[in-house]
Amino acid sequence: MNWLTNSVLPKIKALVQAREVPDNLWHKCVNCGQMIFHRELEDNLNVCPHCHHHGRISAERRLELLFDDGLYKTLELAKSVADPLKFRDRKRYSERLKEAQGKTKRSDAIIVAEGLIGDRKTIVAVFDFSFMGGSMGVAVGNALVLASEAAVAAGAPLIAFPASGGARMQEGILSLMQMPRTVLAVEAVKEARLPFIVVLTDPTTGGVTASFAMIGDLHLAEPGAIIGFAGQRVIKDIIREDLPEGFQRSEYLLEHGMIDMVVERADLRDTLIRVLGLLTDRHDPQAQTALPGPTEHGGTAANPG
Amino acid sequence: MRNFLEFEKPIADLEGKIEELKHLSTEGDINIAEEIGKLQTKVDRQLRAIYQKLTPWQTVQVARHPDRPHLSDILRALVTDFVPLAGDRNFAEDFAIIGGIGRFRGRSVVVIGTEKGRHTEDRLRHNFGMARPEGYRKAQRLMRLADQFGLPILTFVDTAGAYPGIGAEERGQAEAIARSIETCLQVKVPLIATIVGEGGSGGAVALASGNHVLMFENAIYSVISPEGCASILWRSAEHAKDAAEALRLTAADLLKLGVVDEIIAEPLGGAHRDPAAALKGLGEAIEAALQPYLQQTGDALKAGRRAKFIAIGDKRL
Numbered sequence A: 001m002n003w004l005t006n007s008v009l010p011k012i013k014a015l016v017q018a019r020e021v022p023d024n025l026w027h028k029c030v031n032c033g034q035m036i037f038h039r040e041l042e043d044n045l046n047v048c049p050h051c052h053h054h055g056r057i058s059a060e061r062r063l064e065l066l067f068d069d070g071l072y073k074t075l076e077l078a079k080s081v082a083d084p085l086k087f088r089d090r091k092r093y094s095e096r097l098k099e100a101q102g103k104t105k106r107s108d109a110i111i112v113a114e115g116l117i118g119d120r121k122t123i124v125a126v127f128d129f130s131f132m133g134g135s136m137g138v139a140v141g142n143a144l145v146l147a148s149e150a151a152v153a154a155g156a157p158l159i160a161f162p163a164s165g166g167a168r169m170q171e172g173i174l175s176l177m178q179m180p181r182t183v184l185a186v187e188a189v190k191e192a193r194l195p196f197i198v199v200l201t202d203p204t205t206g207g208v209t210a211s212f213a214m215i216g217d218l219h220l221a222e223p224g225a226i227i228g229f230a231g232q233r234v235i236k237d238i239i240r241e242d243l244p245e246g247f248q249r250s251e252y253l254l255e256h257g258m259i260d261m262v263v264e265r266a267d268l269r270d271t272l273i274r275v276l277g278l279l280t281d282r283h284d285p286q287a288q289t290a291l292p293g294p295t296e297h298g299g300t301a302a303n304p305g
Numbered sequence B: 001m002r003n004f005l006e007f008e009k010p011i012a013d014l015e016g017k018i019e020e021l022k023h024l025s026t027e028g029d030i031n032i033a034e035e036i037g038k039l040q041t042k043v044d045r046q047l048r049a050i051y052q053k054l055t056p057w058q059t060v061q062v063a064r065h066p067d068r069p070h071l072s073d074i075l076r077a078l079v080t081d082f083v084p085l086a087g088d089r090n091f092a093e094d095f096a097i098i099g100g101i102g103r104f105r106g107r108s109v110v111v112i113g114t115e116k117g118r119h120t121e122d123r124l125r126h127n128f129g130m131a132r133p134e135g136y137r138k139a140q141r142l143m144r145l146a147d148q149f150g151l152p153i154l155t156f157v158d159t160a161g162a163y164p165g166i167g168a169e170e171r172g173q174a175e176a177i178a179r180s181i182e183t184c185l186q187v188k189v190p191l192i193a194t195i196v197g198e199g200g201s202g203g204a205v206a207l208a209s210g211n212h213v214l215m216f217e218n219a220i221y222s223v224i225s226p227e228g229c230a231s232i233l234w235r236s237a238e239h240a241k242d243a244a245e246a247l248r249l250t251a252a253d254l255l256k257l258g259v260v261d262e263i264i265a266e267p268l269g270g271a272h273r274d275p276a277a278a279l280k281g282l283g284e285a286i287e288a289a290l291q292p293y294l295q296q297t298g299d300a301l302k303a304g305r306r307a308k309f310i311a312i313g314d315k316r317l
Helices: A002-018 A038-043 A059-066 A093-104 A138-154 A169-176 A178-191 A232-239 A250-255 A265-280 B006-024 B030-052 B056-063 B071-078 B120-125 B133-149 B166-170 B173-186 B201-208 B226-234 B237-247 B251-256 B275-294 B298-311
Strands: A026-028 A035-037 A110-117 A120-127 A158-161 A196-200 A218-221 B079-084 B097-104 B107-114 B153-159 B191-200 B212-216 B220-222 B262-264
Touching (some): A169 B201, A169 B226, A178 B298, A218 A265, B006 B030, B071 B097, B071 B107, B097 B275, B153 B201, B173 B298, B212 B275, B226 B237
Parallel strands (some): A158 A196
Antiparallel strands (some): A026 A035
């Protein structure tokens, strides 16, 4: 890292002052401001090597990191009623939807995948924040119902990775109804005594947090993720004072008892393999999942923070 | 003194005139009595004209009307032997949500609902009907109590939403709402929910995930307040009127979408003009809604709720 910080970085900084970052080869960490070479950032799972800030990663990348050998199959989502309210603000919702679909090449803000994680068949639902802020409407609700049904049918655990600004306003009351719907969805997994694990990623707020995402058997969170119900601006407007440091961050929620552990992205897969093993293979003398020790960012499964 | 909404101004004027005439009137003054009668007819006609075609934004105003019946009025009118029960057994009592056991038409029930409060002091005490996690945890506790003793649950919603505060977040507002929804869906007793005034977002659905959802004609039920929606999507709260239209938050639209099961008609000019009549209608609607569920087994009640909510989203406007 030294050559980077001592010699390359000042040159880059000089360059940046002259013009914007050239060709996105260098990435400036939003947290510590250090410049990181794009390749290095990618190899480090979009985690800043200097300050451990966890940047957002794509839904596909997350699935790739999670499943054995990066192999998985996506489940086809049923077509749902598009724009049920014919909603229009400054722009038509149908147009916003088409734009998001064009940009992300998927039908809505979620992927449901199945594959092996630590040799165990697992169903995973990952939100795509780049699709209208990962907001939850009928299609996302349907996908979670599908994911839960798939888990129950396969006798497999369900892992959800929310990343969402909350309910999709453009679907009005129908987006609110996804709260009871997704609660019902995961309820089926729980009634089948299969693990339902939530990995809270940045950001998880509003109606998503206040439904399926807060009733997991276990709650894991990535470091520094914003997790909460009300938006920070709304709270500030109401109370008219500054919010405490680290408010609504993973570590803050850990401290307040709302999540089980904060896990670094690099340790996530192994942590999940271990806890799934513990919850489902109740006796296995051979089982042991190696995990690194605790980090300054919170506990791991080996050493709960 | 009646509170008039802006669009009720013609009615305020007419009723003002009636009041004046009443003061002038002496015993047996036939001319004035006749005049009053005419004006009264005019008031009714105006009310009908205005209320027949309320815009969504006007409906929002009616739903938030300060004289609209509150949970305390509902309890007085429809519930006997009411015993309020307090506390979430974890942290605190939250007066934004009132709950307890009582009798509805002779039958023991658990009643849970939000209460906005009427006067300044009262409103502060009830936190304007905006519950903290403790309120939702109390609701869960009371639903479990109902489940334990096989009592039907009646919930009443009139809230702008869950309270957005630092402490509320720290004590798990999201978890409390999620668990409250979960509890509504799990109990093996009938749950009849009524949207009385404002059905504000997660704080409303936390109590309204029931077998049968009733909604007053001029109530609203929405994922976000029109003001909040406008400030996000139009970047200005001044577009609240537009947002109110786009959100489709009126009872008529929600019935079409299958989100509510039944609309309770309000007296001419809204529930606030004749709360007693409105509450009579509410009582009858609850009684009728409750009956079929009383025959069902706990498992059937639960399965019915599941089927009902899973099916939402198939319909469009």
